[in-house]
Amino acid sequence: MDTQDFSELNRHSATSFHEQKQLIKNLLAGRMVLCRHCGQQLQAQLPVAGENSVGYIRCTQGCTDIELEAAVPKR
Numbered sequence: 001m002d003t004q005d006f007s008e009l010n011r012h013s014a015t016s017f018h019e020q021k022q023l024i025k026n027l028l029a030g031r032m033v034l035c036r037h038c039g040q041q042l043q044a045q046l047p048v049a050g051e052n053s054v055g056y057i058r059c060t061q062g063c064t065d066i067e068l069e070a071a072v073p074k075r
Contacts, residue, residue, distance in 0.1 A: 020066060027057060035059035046070070 023042075027033045033042045040059045047055040047070050055068035 024057060024066070024068075035061070035064045037061075037063040044068075 023033055027042055027044050034040065035042055038059060038061050040061060042057055042059050042064060044057045045055050047053050047068065055070060057066040057068065058064055
């Protein structure tokens with residue numbers, strides 16, 4: 001791979017990261033967000049405090065599946 005290939009890869013990775021970040025922000029703000037592959041509504045499950053669970057954002061078909069890692073303080 002040459003430098004141009006790495007630049008293109010970095011640009012693609014940065015774009016993907018910012019798209020996922022915006023998707024997560026919109027969904028957690030209560031907006032309806034649709035899967036860009038199948039068009040179904042995305043659902044979120046947040047991690048539970050005190051349990052060893054992770055959160056996720058996914059559609060029912062599974063074409064969008066984002067795992068959320070978060071440090072949730074115990075009460």
